[in-house]
Amino acid sequence: MAGTQPEIRTFLCRSDNIGVLIRDPATGACAAIDVPEAAPVLRTLAETGWRLTDILVTHRHADHIEGIPEVKRATGARVTAPAKAAGAVPDVDVTVSEGDTVRVGDLVAQVWETPGHCADHVTYWFREAGIVFAGDTLFTLGCGRVMESPPETLWHSLTRFLALPDETQVFSGHDYVLANARFALAADPANANVKARMVDAERAQREGRFLIPSALGTEKATNPFLRSTEPALARSVDLTPGGDPTAVFVALRAWKNRF
Known part of the structure; x- marks a missing residue:
């Protein structure tokens, strides 16, 4: 930059x-x-x-x-x-x-x-x-x-x-990384990037670090809420892939509230 x-x-x-x-x-x-x-x-x-x-x-x-x-x-x-x-x-x-x-x-x-x-x-x-x-x-x-x-x-x-x-x-504003990683794995279990990020989150907790900041490109690859346009996330909330990503996000956020 x-x-x-x-x-x-x-x-x-x-x-x-x-x-x-x-x-x-x-x-x-x-x-x-x-x-x-x-x-x-x-x-x-x-x-x-x-x-x-x-x-x-x-x-x-x-x-x-x-x-x-x-x-x-x-x-x-x-x-x-x-x-x-x-x-x-x-x-x-x-x-x-x-x-x-x-x-x-x-x-x-x-x-x-x-x-x-x-x-x-x-x-x-x-x-x-x-x-x-x-x-x-x-x-x-x-x-x-x-x-x-x-x-x-x-x-x-x-x-x-x-x-x-x-x-x-x-x-x-908060270090919720480990809890967020667990939800990301549940919502996007086949995503190898999420699996690797979970390992990073667990290591950071052991070492007393936090994964903040995070590169936006990494978030686009691993953050389920930013991936509401992806077919895998639609399927994870029982919606038809290719539909409205807003509906996928709403369903993901409701799931996370209960997670």
Whole structure:
């Protein structure tokens, strides 16, 4: 990818949230993607010596925003949040909507509205860097639980990721990889790529790692929700291959809810 390549740190927050810092080495500007918990963010800043300038909020759920007040007090970082969530996110300085751009130094991200998990969810796509921060919309081997809309809304949001280059690195908001891998195997048992990914997930758990970020090309090959257009996934939910992928997605999401 062209342009400035950012420095990134990922770390665990709470029990399974993924904290992320992204820094522009040219300017020193640094952003946290959500603040699930203040202490891990502040600790990583201290370890790296980075200065936090921005907090980019993906959605209003408490496990993504509850650390914001403490981190903002400690750093003075500017808080950017979805316009549709502004009243629920603390200490907001800037609101964004579909088509807006945000800057972290020389790094530029396009804002997508990606509802489905919740109505106010946004995604930050750093096109030049080849990075997308998907929050709780798209996970490694999975997708978010539908909470405030018909499941068709989440499918529409997910189709936007399918148009991105395979090398795009997807950062998601939680480490659900092992549970997602088990479901992917159940839904797509003949997929050799999924079997290999299950091995990767088990190894990562043993070694205390998480498989985040994940290359979008890998997700296209292994994530059952992104593969709702594939005949194998239609058959797995007793639907006719070649039919409406939306119906396949809806059935897969309902199955995952019970899994």
